[in-house]
Amino acid sequence: MLGALLWGVVAASSLTLGALLALGRRWSDRVIGGVLAFGAGALISSVAFELSEEGTRTAGPLPVAIGLAVGALSFYLATRALERIGRRGGGGTAGLPLALGALLDGVPEQAVLGIGIASGEGVSIALLVAIFVSNLPEGIGSASDLLKAGRSRRVVLGLWLAVSVACALATIGGYGAAQVAGPGFSGVVDGFAAGALLVMLVDSMIPEAREKAGEIAGLLTVLGFAVGAGLSVLG
Template sequence: MGVSLWWGAVAASSLILGAWLGVLRPWPEKAIGLVLGFGAGALIASISFELAGEGFQVGGPWPLALGLTAGALAFFFADRAVERWGARRAGGGAGLPLALGALLDGIPEQAVLGIGFAQGEGVSLALLVAIFVSNLPESVGSSTQMVGGGTPRRTVLALWLVVTGVCALATTGGYAAARVTAERFEGAVDGFAAGALLVMLVASMVPEAKERGGNAAGLATVLGFAVAAGLSVPS
């Protein structure tokens, strides 16, 4: 479990790194868009090869399908609640919904890392890269908005430190759950994470990458997919 926590902290560390970069200076929209595109491509590859593929193998089609549905619905309604709450905020609340969104994304992503360790597969480099890269633009964008809205830099960094810690701990949660549950449940958990991530990708990450990065975001997405696919280890 200690090893899973270490790799979970490595994956989540890009959240606090992005927050630090965001409070340090403003970043060009195009650069953020290209990073978003790369991260989206890496996540698509991880969903295909690591989550859906592994979930089907260990749990079969129905647990995977049920997990996909549950994850998609959970993220959809949680994300809508965050958007409604964020719409009522002003000033210093700017950027906070992005931080909550990163938390909603990060927990299932990191739990899957822990599941891989519990199954004796070690760290998934493809998923690790996807999580690390996709975290950066969320934390950079959120911290930039919060500082621009008047939130003190120390408060911004403290918030992202908490988010980073929770996401890292989710890795040990996935590890513990997989150690005491049947393979069908593990397949459903893989599906849950995949469903949540697919909704996030289609609803926000890919459109935002295109809006900020322009046409080059498509190339960055393919590059991210290629890198993560190359790092995937066939089971």
């Protein structure tokens, strides 16, 4: 279990690192958009090769399909709730959908790491690197948007520390659950992460990347996908 926690901390640390990079200096919109586009490509690769494909292989299509639906609906409803809270409070939700996406996909993604360790398969280096690489743009993009919206540096850092801790602890949760649950559980977890990711990508990450990076966003997204796919093959 200690090993699962250590790997969980390694994977989740890039969320806080991304926020620290945003706090350390002011990034231009074009740079942020480019980073988001690259990260979106890496996340699409993670959905295709590390979550949907692996979940289907180990548990079959039905648990993955159930997880996809639940994950997508969870992100959609949580985002709508954030928007309502923002309107009532007189503020916006700038940056919060990315933070929410990092939580809703990061927790099940890292639970998958714990499940792999508990099952004796070891750590998927491809999944570990994909999580680490794709977390950075989420942290940078969300923290930058939150700072521009007037949130204090302490609030921004505290938010991303909380998300990082929750994701790291999810690795232990996956490790423990794997001791008592069957392969169907892993498939649902994979599907949940994939569903939350896909809605976040379409609703938040890709539109923001295109708006800020301009015409190069598509090219950088494909580059991110290629890097993520290469890591999956190597893993």
